[in-house]
Amino acid sequence: MTNVHQVSVAEATGESPAVLRGPARHRTVGASTLQVFPFALSGNVFGWTADDAQTDAILDAYRGFGGNFVDTADSYSSGRSETMIGNWMRRRRNRADMIVATKVGKSADNPGLRARVLTRAVEASLTRLGTDCIDLLYLHIDDTTVEFEETLLAVDELIRKGKVRYFGGSDHTGNRLIEARVASAQLGVAPMVALQNHYNLVHRDEYEGDLAHVAYQQGLGVMPRFALASGFLTGKYRSRADVAQSDRRGEVARLLGRRGLRVLAALDSVAEEQSAKPGAIALAWLLTKQNVVAPVVSVRDAEQLADLEPAPLIRLTRHQVAVLDRASA
Structure with a gap:
């Protein structure tokens, strides 16, 4: 099981809401030894909207406040994201301090x-990342054309060779996760320890049903992707004119309705009470949910990270969590 809490510190202690001082405590990913910062930095914009200099600045800023969990994929910018992260780790000589997650299959x-x-994909990722081991490998798709046994045996071989430490799923239903766990037990191979899924204040149903139940049963560490809903939950998109400036305007435009504006109003209210930014509150809300270890966050520049940095230290009260739950129901 993950060493995370479903209730806030403020609720447990009866203290008034506040941002804790000091470094954020790292969290354990499922039944692994991986100790990670409570939000992961996504590399999905590296090589796309962020060039080499911007990527280095974002990674430096994240590492500067204690971040150690970088999330990428072999399909991000056709592998360039992995290369840029690898180059940064080599120049900073900090590979030993980082937890690197990548995804294969797309x-x-x-x-x-x-x-x-x-196996070929993992070897290519290792080369681009400039490392001899991937800390957390995700199956980026649920490839139903391949028997789970074949995939699980291949991953286990990579783990036994020391090329992968742990692995998880990224696009699997609850039933498929159960099938994978049964197959792993029958084969005597390493099971999944993590799940990355679409989950945030305006996209709850996909995770909060069967997936949440299976994640709890299997003790999976959950890393919600699109944690800020393509930037919508930061509050930067409140009108059609705002949306027109987004690189993901199609996704964001769909959120700019009655429910989305209600969620933003709730975020604004809690953010004012906490003296924080709406985006940090959206991440803090995710971090109150059972089995959630580290939401995956994407930013376009280093400055955006400053607003999110306090998220792991924000203690939401029971009332504040309820306000956000109701607004996003």
Whole structure:
């Protein structure tokens, strides 16, 4: 099980809401030894909207306040994201201090999860990242054309060779996670320890049903992706004119309705009470949820990280969590 709490510190102690001082406590990813900062930095914009200099600045800022958990994929910018992260770690000589997660299964060069393809994809990722081991490997897709046994045996071989430490799912239903756990037990191979899924204040149903139940049963560490809903939950998009400035305007435009504005109003209210920014409150809300270890956050520049940095230290009260729950129901 993850060493996380479903209730806030403020609720447990009866103290008034506040931002704690000092460094954020790291959290354990499922049944692993990985100790990670309570939000992961996504590399999905590296090589896309962030060039080399911007990428270095973002990574430096994240590392500067104690961040150690970088999340990428072999399909992000056709592998360039992995290369840029690898180059940064080499220049900073900090690979030993970082937890690196990447995903395979969606790249044009190595699509799918057949054993030989998966192995080839991991070898390519290791080369681009400039490392001899991936800390957390995600299966980026649920490849139903391949028997779980083939994929699980291939991952286990990589783990036994020391090329991967732990692995998890990224696009699996609750039933498929159960199938994978049963197959792992029958084969005597390493089970998944983590789940990355779409989960945030305006996208709750997909996770909060079967997936949440299975994650709890299996003790999976949950890393919500799109934790800020493409920036919507930071409060930067409140009108059609604002949305027009977004690189993801199609996704954000769909959120700019009655429910979305209600969620923003709730975030504004709690943010004022906490003397924090709406985006930090959105992350703090996720961190109150059972099994959630580290929401995955994407930023376009280093300055945006400053607003999010306090998130792991914010103690939401029971009332504040309820306000956000009701607004986003």
